[in-house]
Amino acid sequence: MTTEPLNWIKSSYSGGNGGSCVEWAPEYxxxxxxxxxxxxxxxxxxxxxxxxxxxxxxxxxAKSHS
Incomplete structure (x- = not known):
């Protein structure tokens, strides 16, 4: 794995209510x-x-259960 800082993107399904928040690193x-x-x-x-x-x-x- 890289030692460089990664650009993390939060899932649009996470919302802003402090619920389950999943992020992924698309450039990686x-x-x-x-x-x-x-x-x-x-x-x-x-x-x-x-x-x-x-x-x-x-x-x-995840999409099928939203």
Missing amino acids: AAATGEVLVRDSKVPNGPLLTLTVDAWAGLVAV
Whole structure:
């Protein structure tokens, strides 16, 4: 993984009410093919590393339950 600061994007489904907030690093994904995901409330916490296909599946499941 990179030691450079990453540009994190908050999910549009997270909302602004302090609920579940998921962020991902799209530029890292484009450069490496790995999608990094984190909890925005714990930015120094663990990262989930997904393949692009796994990320697409996770997004599809989230959209189907919204």
